[in-house]
Amino acid sequence: MCIICKKDLPPIHFEIEQDLGFTTYKNKVSIDKDICKYCFIPESLGRLVTASLYHVGIELYAEAHYERFWEESEWNRDELMTLHEVWEGISGEGIKNSKQKDPRMLCKMAKEWIDSWNPNLRFYLDAPTKENLYLQTTTFIKKSDYNDLINKPKVKDENGVTKITYYASHRHRVSEERQKELWDLGYLKYNIHNVTKELTPRFANNSFNNTRVCVCCGKIKKHDGFRSNKGKAGKEHFIVWECLDCETHRAKKYYLENREEILEKAKSPEGRKQRREYGKSPKGKYSNALRNRFNRHVKNALGGRTPAFVNKDVGISNRDLVYLLEDLSEDWMNHNNYGAGENLDHEGSWHIDHVIPISLWWKYKYVNPFYDISLPERERIGPNHWSNVRPLCSKENMGRGHKDLDFDDVKSHYDKIREIYPERNVGQINLKLFEEQENKKEETCGQLMLKV
Numbered sequence: 001m002c003i004i005c006k007k008d009l010p011p012i013h014f015e016i017e018q019d020l021g022f023t024t025y026k027n028k029v030s031i032d033k034d035i036c037k038y039c040f041i042p043e044s045l046g047r048l049v050t051a052s053l054y055h056v057g058i059e060l061y062a063e064a065h066y067e068r069f070w071e072e073s074e075w076n077r078d079e080l081m082t083l084h085e086v087w088e089g090i091s092g093e094g095i096k097n098s099k100q101k102d103p104r105m106l107c108k109m110a111k112e113w114i115d116s117w118n119p120n121l122r123f124y125l126d127a128p129t130k131e132n133l134y135l136q137t138t139t140f141i142k143k144s145d146y147n148d149l150i151n152k153p154k155v156k157d158e159n160g161v162t163k164i165t166y167y168a169s170h171r172h173r174v175s176e177e178r179q180k181e182l183w184d185l186g187y188l189k190y191n192i193h194n195v196t197k198e199l200t201p202r203f204a205n206n207s208f209n210n211t212r213v214c215v216c217c218g219k220i221k222k223h224d225g226f227r228s229n230k231g232k233a234g235k236e237h238f239i240v241w242e243c244l245d246c247e248t249h250r251a252k253k254y255y256l257e258n259r260e261e262i263l264e265k266a267k268s269p270e271g272r273k274q275r276r277e278y279g280k281s282p283k284g285k286y287s288n289a290l291r292n293r294f295n296r297h298v299k300n301a302l303g304g305r306t307p308a309f310v311n312k313d314v315g316i317s318n319r320d321l322v323y324l325l326e327d328l329s330e331d332w333m334n335h336n337n338y339g340a341g342e343n344l345d346h347e348g349s350w351h352i353d354h355v356i357p358i359s360l361w362w363k364y365k366y367v368n369p370f371y372d373i374s375l376p377e378r379e380r381i382g383p384n385h386w387s388n389v390r391p392l393c394s395k396e397n398m399g400r401g402h403k404d405l406d407f408d409d410v411k412s413h414y415d416k417i418r419e420i421y422p423e424r425n426v427g428q429i430n431l432k433l434f435e436e437q438e439n440k441k442e443e444t445c446g447q448l449m450l451k452v
Contacts, residue, residue, distance in 0.1 A: 003133060004039035004061055012037045014054070031056045058133065066128045069135075075125065080140045083107035086114065093150060107139075114141060117152065118183075119192045120199065121145045152186040153206070166202035169241055174201065174218035187213050187220060203241070216246035287358050294384045295339075298325075298352055302335050313384040321386060325352075327420050329391040353392035355413050356405065358383045364405050366434040369414060369427035387417065387426070407431065 001008050013030040031040075032049060033056045041064075046055040070077040081089070084103060087110040090096045096113055100106060114121055121142070126135040155164045166189045174182070179201055182188035187204040203213035210223045225243045242250075255262060265271050279288055297311050301318035302325075310317045316324070333350045356364050361383040365371050370387050371380060381387070390413060411429050418426040 001034060002036040002039055003034050004065070005036065007036065009036035009038070011035060012040045028052065029054055033058070035061070059131070062128070062133055063130050065133050066130050069128050073127075079143050080125075081143050081146050083110040083139050083141075086110040086141060086146060089146065089150070095150070095154065111139065114149070115192070116189060117149055118190045118199070120190070121149075148184075153208070157208070163207040165205050165207075167205060167241060168200050168202045169215040170200065172201065172203070172215040172241075174203075174213075174215060178218040182213060182218065182220075185220070212241075214241070214243035214246055216242040216250075219243065290358055290382075290384060294352065294389070297321075298338075302338065311384075313382055314386050314389075315381065316386045324386055324389075324417075325391050328416065330393075333391055347395070349394040350391050351394050351397045352389050353397045354383055355388050355390060355410055356383065360405055364434065367405070367407070367410060367429045367431065369429060371430070373433070387414070 002011070011030065011034045013028055029048075029052050031045070031054045035056065039061070041060050044057050044060045046057050049055050084107055087096070087106045090110065090113060091098070096109060098106065098109060100109070111122065122139055123141075124137055125140050127138050127140075128135055153164060155162055157163050164186075168191060179188055182203070187206070189202045189204075190199045191202055192199055203215060205212040211220050212223065212226065213220055214226075221243050225245070226241075227244060227247065266275075279285065294314070297314065297318075298321070300306065300309075301321045305318070307319040307322075308317055314321060329350070332348070337349045339349060339351065354361075356368060365380075365383075366373070368381065368385070368388060370385060373380070407429070414426055414429055417424075
């Protein structure tokens, strides 16, 4: 049987004549491969091994078989890459380097590099080589997939320091559609389970531009959008992988479902102790300082002292502040029942409430109609501005959530002061500006990604 066409045909042989002077010598010579006369390539004939046997090189047949295989195959060889070709590509790009010379080890390192992104990109195919006629199981990857991997951000900087790390989460809530988007941006890799062979997504923490992925909403956000602690040598250590917005949403949902239990716990000695400890922290001290400073100013204003005095943080005189509180107050509110006083249950008292809470001012300040981003930072209004304060029932104020902002409540407040003070040109709440600033942060994350 011919080893080329696989047909049951007799192998080729030659008759050789040699003139010896006194006679002519004739001999029948065969070749050392079972190749029929239809498949035989004369250029493949080599040296005479014995008196009746020629050696035939297989290279030309292997090359022809290789070309014929890929012509008949449903795959286009130009669109595929072997592991060895992958290694040559990534070593040329400087992604991987090794002094190893063993081709098997180089192919192994190329395989590990592909698997670090997504093991499913590799596939096996029985294909020929240019050295042999038989088919060999070979690992391939599509060239388009390889180019996508090449264009992913480099994990290390110029000094070889790892700047992008990937963390797995088995409880993530990122949709498959969003995972694909993160994959395209280089913010997601996959791990394969050794036993179940299931893929587990791994999300990126990018120290090049201080961004990372939230495992709940799947958004790319700056590091300051996540809760973290400073570890040794000031190194940032992230406590959780969900962003502050998702934490806030989760906390608000939990509060609504367990409100009575939470309020009971807040009145306990442990709850009071936690509040005291929070007041000693830098954030607590800052918030308390703002509140205390404003409360002292309100007491002076309500007491009738220095009516013409204008506090730069409040933006109006003491007299106008009293008028504002009177115009916004309910009938039962007066100077005598301001603050809790000796009433521990806060029954029948009122507080000064910040419409946009101090704890959320850094995020929602753009909503305030008087917040002007065109002004220098030091000239912009703060949380104690007259437009951001109002009298509110003490119980309502203390039960108000400070994890998120109720835009309907905020809009209602500014509609009211617009009606009372038409001459002050109170504009609408800037929801559009707030959304633009939030989108700008996300776009900045994406643009920074492209620069890596």
